[in-house]
Amino acid sequence: VSLAFREGRISPTELCRKCLNRIKKTQRLNAYITVTDEFAMSQARQSEARLLQGVDALMHFVLGIPKGPLDGIPFAVKDNFCTANIRTTCASKMLKDYTPPYNATVVQKLLDQGAVLMGKTNMDEFAMGAGSTDGVFGPVRNPWSYAASYRTQGGAASDSDWVITGGSSGGSAAAVASCTSYLALGSDTGGSTRNPGALCGVFALKPTYGLLSRHGLIPLVNSMDVPGIITRSVSDAAIVLGVLQGIDVRDSTTVPAPSALTDLPEDFDVRNICVGIPKEYHAPGLSEETLAQWSRVADLFEKAGARVKQVSLPHTRYSIVCYHVLCHTEVASNMARFDGLEYGHRSEMKSSTEVMYASTRHEGFNDVVRGRILSGNYFLLKQNYQHYFVKAQKVRRLIADDFRHVFGSGVDVLLTPTTLNDAACYHDFTQEDNRTRSAQEDVFTQPANMAGLPAVSVPIALSRRGLPIGLQLIGPALEDKKLLCVAQWIEQRVGFPSISDCDDTQESRKDPRVTRREQTSAV
Amino acid sequence: MLAFQTLRVVSLKIIGSSCNLLTNNVYSITKRCSLRSLQSQILRPLSSHQHNLKVPKVPTWEPVPEEELPRPTKIPADLVDKLERLALVDFRTQQGLECLEKAIRFADQLHVVDTSGVEPMDSVLEDRALYLRDDTVTEGDCAEELLKLAKNTVEEYFVAPP
Numbered sequence: 151v152s153l154a155f156r157e158g159r160i161s162p163t164e165l166c167r168k169c170l171n172r173i174k175k176t177q178r179l180n181a182y183i184t185v186t187d188e189f190a191m192s193q194a195r196q197s198e199a200r201l202l203q204g205v206d207a208l209m210h211f212v213l214g215i216p217k218g219p220l221d222g223i224p225f226a227v228k229d230n231f232c233t234a235n236i237r238t239t240c241a242s243k244m245l246k247d248y249t250p251p252y253n254a255t256v257v258q259k260l261l262d263q264g265a266v267l268m269g270k271t272n273m274d275e276f277a278m279g280a281g282s283t284d285g286v287f288g289p290v291r292n293p294w295s296y297a298a299s300y301r302t303q304g305g306a307a308s309d310s311d312w313v314i315t316g317g318s319s320g321g322s323a324a325a326v327a328s329c330t331s332y333l334a335l336g337s338d339t340g341g342s343t344r345n346p347g348a349l350c351g352v353f354a355l356k357p358t359y360g361l362l363s364r365h366g367l368i369p370l371v372n373s374m375d376v377p378g379i380i381t382r383s384v385s386d387a388a389i390v391l392g393v394l395q396g397i398d399v400r401d402s403t404t405v406p407a408p409s410a411l412t413d414l415p416e417d418f419d420v421r422n423i424c425v426g427i428p429k430e431y432h433a434p435g436l437s438e439e440t441l442a443q444w445s446r447v448a449d450l451f452e453k454a455g456a457r458v459k460q461v462s463l464p465h466t467r468y469s470i471v472c473y474h475v476l477c478h479t480e481v482a483s484n485m486a487r488f489d490g491l492e493y494g495h496r497s498e499m500k501s502s503t504e505v506m507y508a509s510t511r512h513e514g515f516n517d518v519v520r521g522r523i524l525s526g527n528y529f530l531l532k533q534n535y536q537h538y539f540v541k542a543q544k545v546r547r548l549i550a551d552d553f554r555h556v557f558g559s560g561v562d563v564l565l566t567p568t569t570l571n572d573a574a575c576y577h578d579f580t581q582e583d584n585r586t587r588s589a590q591e592d593v594f595t596q597p598a599n600m601a602g603l604p605a606v607s608v609p610i611a612l613s614r615r616g617l618p619i620g621l622q623l624i625g626p627a628l629e630d631k632k633l634l635c636v637a638q639w640i641e642q643r644v645g646f647p648s649i650s651d652c653d654d655t656q657e658s659r660k661d662p663r664v665t666r667r668e669q670t671s672a673v
Numbered sequence: 674m675l676a677f678q679t680l681r682v683v684s685l686k687i688i689g690s691s692c693n694l695l696t697n698n699v700y701s702i703t704k705r706c707s708l709r710s711l712q713s714q715i716l717r718p719l720s721s722h723q724h725n726l727k728v729p730k731v732p733t734w735e736p737v738p739e740e741e742l743p744r745p746t747k748i749p750a751d752l753v754d755k756l757e758r759l760a761l762v763d764f765r766t767q768q769g770l771e772c773l774e775k776a777i778r779f780a781d782q783l784h785v786v787d788t789s790g791v792e793p794m795d796s797v798l799e800d801r802a803l804y805l806r807d808d809t810v811t812e813g814d815c816a817e818e819l820l821k822l823a824k825n826t827v828e829e830y831f832v833a834p835p
Contacts, residue, residue, distance in 0.1 A: 251818045359797050373796050399806045403798060432729040434736065445725040452725070460727045467734045471782045478776065482760065489761075491831050493822040500834040507761045517772075520762045524769065525776035527760040541783050543793030548786070550794060585776065602797030627797075 151332070151671065152219045155201055162201065162222030166194035166266055169224045173268065173330045179291045181324035183229050184237050185269035190224070193266045197222035200264065219389050221264030226331040228322045229270040230277055231257050231377070232366040236267075240368055241285025242275045244488050244495045244514030254366020255398050256335060256377050263393055268331045271321025277337055277370045278481070278518050279584050280345055280591035282320025283576065286516065290320040292350055292573050292617075293328040297649055299616030313573035313617060316349035316591070318342040319378060323350040326380045327649060332671075333390055336378040339370045340473055340588070341568075341595025343378025344607040348568035348620025351609040351646065353637070355379045355387045358627050359602030360405040362391075363398030371480040372403075374599040383671045384608075384638040388414050391630060408628045418635040421455035425636075426561035430466035433593050437571040443610045443619050444567055450643055451565070461561060463552040466597060468545055470589055473596040475529055475542035481519075482526025488514060518584045550601040557626040563636050564624040567594055568607040572617035594622060604630040606637045609646040618646070737782040746777050 154160050170187050200221060227233060230240045232250035239245045253261065261267065274284045283289040294300050295312035304311070315324050319336025323346035326334045336343035338356040347354025355378060362377045369375055377394070381387045392411030398404045427448060432441065452458045490496035490510035497509035512520070529538040556564070569591060579587065598605035604627070607620040621640075625633035724730060748770065757763055816829055825832040 248822065251815065251822070397804055399804075402803050402805060403796075404804070405798065405801065406804075427727045427729075429729045429733050432732050433734070434732045436732065441728070441730075442724075445728045448725040448728050449723075458725075458727050460729070465786070467736075468783065468786050471780060474776070475780050475783065486761075491823065491825075491833055492819070496824040502835055503833050504758075504761070506834050508757075508763060511762050515762070517768075521769070521772045521776070523760050523762050524756060524773050525780075527756055528773060528777065529780065531756075531759075538780055538783070540793050541786075541788060542780075543795065544788035544791040545783055545786050547791055547794035548788065550797065583772075585772070585779075589779065 152221070152223065155222050162194040162197040162266065163191065165222065166190050166224060169268055169330050172328070176293065176328045176330060179293055179324050179328060180288050181271055181290055181321040181328065181330070182226070182269040183239055183241065183272050183287050183321070186236055186267050189236070190266050190268055193261075193264070194222060197264045197266065217262070217264040218393075220260065220393065223265050223333065224268045224331045225260055225265045226268045226271050226322055226325040226334040227257055228273055228319050228334070228336045230273065230337055230368045231335060232368070233257055233267070233270065236270065238270065238368070239286075240276050241273045241287055242514065242516070242519070243286050246286065246495065248494055252366065255363040255400060256394050257366065259394050268325070271319070271325050271334060273321055274318035275516050276368075276485070276519050277318040277339060277342055278522060278588075279317045280341070280588045281314045281579050282317035282346065283314060283580060284516060284518055284584055289576060290315045290324050293324055293649060294351060294573065294617050297616065299612055302616065304615035304617065310577070311575050313575045314349070314579050316346035316569065316573065319380065320346045322380050323347055323352055323354070326350070326352045326382055329649070332381065333386055334380045336380055337367055337370070338376050338378040338599065339374050340477065340592045340599055343380060344568050344595050344605060344622060345591060347380055347607040348609070349573040349618060351618030351620070351649065353381050353384055353387055353609065353641070354607040355391065355630075355634070356598065356605045357391060357395065357630050358604045360403055361395045361407060361628070361630065363401040363404050365398055365400040369484045371477050372484070373476070373480065374602075376599070384634055384641050385414055386671055388631070388634050391634070405628075409631070411631055414635055414638050418639045420451060420636070420639055423562040423636065424457040424459065424560050425451050426459060426461040426556055426564045428461050428463045428466065428556070428564055428566060430463050431566040431594055433570070435570045435590065436567060439613045440567045440569070440571065440619050444565070444621060447610065447621055447640060447644070448565060450640070459561070461556045461559070461564070463556060463597070465545065465548045465552050469549050469597045469600060470593050472542045472545040472549065473592065473600060474589065475538050476546065478522045478526035479529050479539050480526070481522045482530060485515070485519065485523050490514070521585065546600050549597055553597075553601045553603060553624075562625070563633060566622045566624065568620040568622040569594065572613040572615060572619055598624050603627055604633050606633055608637050608640050610640070610644050611646060737785055741785050742778070742781045743784055746774065748773065
C-alpha cells in the first residue's frame with residue numbers, strides 16, 4: 151500500500167478514513183480502548199502533504215519528502231505503551247484516567263516515520279492473562295468468530311459462540327486481523343504477542359530481549375518484557391523491526407542492533423539450515439490438528455533439502471513453573487508503584503497513608519493482579535527467598551543453557567507449536583481461572599522469554615473449526631533477521647487463507663484501486 | 674513392529690477424520706463455492722499426511738505428580754497479616770487464601786529439579802556490558818506536567834494522608 155500511495159492510487163487520508171470506518175463497523179470485537187480519530191486524520195493529512203510535495207523546491211523543503219515505507223500507514227498500539235496526551239489505561243481501573251506526558255520510544259519511532267496511530271488496543275489487565283478476557287473494558291472477540299469458515303464449520307450456533315483472541319495483546323492481534331490497522335505493537339512477556347498472533351491468524355514477532363527499547367512500556371516483568379510486533383506479512387514485520395531496533399539512551403537494557411535490517415531475500419535457501427524439533431514441545435494437551443501441522447511443516451523443510459532433526463530441551467516442563475515464580479515476584483515489585491499518590495486512581499479513604507494505599511490498590515486492581523502481587527510477595531519473604539525465588543533463577547539458567555546447547559550443536563532454528571489448540575470459545579475459556587489458563591496456554595511460548603531469544607508465530611492453516619493454527623520458530627539471540635527469513639519461507643509455502651476469503655460480506659474495503667496484496671501488506 | 678502398528682492406527686484415525694470433513698465439505702460447497710479452496714487447504718494435511726518421524730507423536734512428559742512434591746504449605750494467620758502489610762493488598766477472604774495456596778503448590782514443582790552447582794540467573798544480558806550514558810542532566814523541569822497527573826496536590830507537593 152506504500153507503493154499505492156506513491157503512485158497516487160490511494161491517499162493516506164482515504165486509507166485512514168477507511169480504517170476508521172472499519173473500526174466503527176467492527177466495534178463488537180472490542181479491539182480498541184481508545185480510538186484516536188482526530189489525531190489519526192491530522193497525521194494522515196501531514197503524510198499526504200509530504201507525498202504531494204509537487205515540484206516546488208520550497209514546498210519540498212517545507213513539507214519534507216515522504217519519510218519511508220511506513221509513512222501514512224495506519225498502526226495500533228497496545229494500551230500499556232505510553233502515548234503522549236492519549237489515555238493509557240493498561241485495561242485497568244488503576245489507570246483509567248491516566249494520560250502520559252510522553253511517548254514510549256517505540257511509539258515515537260513509528261510516529262517519526264509518519265505512521266498514523268489509529269488507537270490504543272484492548273488487553274488483559276496489566277498484561278496478565280492469556281485470553282484478553284480480563285481487562286476492565288471487557289473481553290476482545292476474535293475476528294475469525296465472524297468469518298464464514300468458523301460460522302459453517304465451527305458449530306457456532308449463535309452470536310454468543312464467539313471465540314477469544316488469546317492474550318494478552320488480543321486487541322492488537324484483532325486490530326491487525328480485522329484489517330483496521332496494518333501493524334500493531336503488543337508486548338510479550340510469556341507469549342503475549344505470539345499467542346494472540348497464532349489464534350488470530352496473523353504474524354507475530356517477539357524480538358531478542360534488549361533489541362527494542364522498553365522505555366514507555368509499563369513494565370510487567372523487567373527481565374522478560376519485550377515490545378512485540380504484529381503484522382499480516384513477514385516482510386512488514388521486518389520493516390518495522392528495522393525501524394524500531396537499536397540502543398535507546400533511556401533504556402539501559404537495550405543492546406546495539408546487529409546490523410541495519412535490509413529487505414528480506416525473496417528466495418531464501420533452506421538447504422543451508424538445520425531445523426530442530428524439540429521433543430518436549432509435544433506437551434500434554436496438544437491438539438491433534440496442531441500436531442499434524444507441526445509435522446506437515448517439518449516435512450516441507452525436509453523435502454526442500456533442509457536438515458531436520460529431533461533435539462531435546464530437557465527442562466521445558468519446569469519452564470512454566472519457573473516463569474510463574476519469576477513473573478509473580480517481579481510483578482509484586484513493579485506493581486508497588488501504584489499507590490494513588492503521583493498518578494492513577496486514588497481512593498477516597500484518607501484515615502492514614504497505609505489505608506489509602508491499600509484501598510486504592512484494592513479498588514484499582516482486579517483479582518488476577520492482586521493474586522499475583524500476593525504470591526509474589528510470598529515468594530520474596532526472607533524465609534522463602536532462597537527456596538522459591540533463587541531456585542527459580544537457577545532453573546532459569548538451566549533453561550537458557552538448554553537452548554544454548556541446542557543452538558551450539560548446529561541447529562539454526564527451532565520449530566514448535568505456538569499454542570495447544572485453536573481459539574477456544576469464550577464460554578469454555580472462562581470455565582477455568584486466569585492462573586490455570588495462563589499456565590496451560592503459555593507452555594510453548596514462555597521459554598523463549600526466559601532465555602531472551604527471538605521467536606515468531608507464523609499462521610499456517612485453519613483448523614477443522616475454521617480457526618487459525620500457528621507454529622512457532624525460535625532462534626538464537628540477535629539472529630532475528632534469519633528467523634524472519636525462515637518465517638517468510640514458510641509463509642510463502644503454506645498458503646494461509648486471508649480472512650477476506652472467509653468473509654461473508656463483500657465489504658467496500660475491496661477497493662479496485664488497491665491490489666489484494668496491498669490491502670494486506672504495508673510494503 | 675509396535676511402531677508400524679502405531680502408524681497404522683494413526684493413519685486410520687486420520688482417514689476417519691477426513692471422512693467427516695468430506696461430509697461437511699459437500700454441505701458447505703453447495704452453499705458457498707468460495708470455501709472450496711479453504712476446504713482443500715484443511716483436508717490436504719489430514720488426509721495425505723504421513724506423520725514426520727522427527728516430531729513426537731505422543732506427549733513426552735506429564736506434569737509432576739502430587740507424590741513427588743513436598744508437603745503442602747499452610748499459611749498461618751500472622752503470615753497473612755504480614756503479607757497484607759507488605760503487599761498492601763487485602764486477601765482475608767477464603768478465595769484469596771486458596772488462590773495463594775494454589776500458586777504456592779504450583780511453584781513447589783520447582784523442587785524436583787536438581788540445581789546443585791547452578792548459579793542464579795538475574796538477566797539474559799549478563800554476558801555483555803550494557804551502555805550507560807553520562808551522568809549529566811539532559812531533560813527535566815517538567816514538575817507542572819507531572820503534578821497534573823496526581824489527584825491531590827498542594828503547590829509542588831503530592832499530598833498524602835497522615
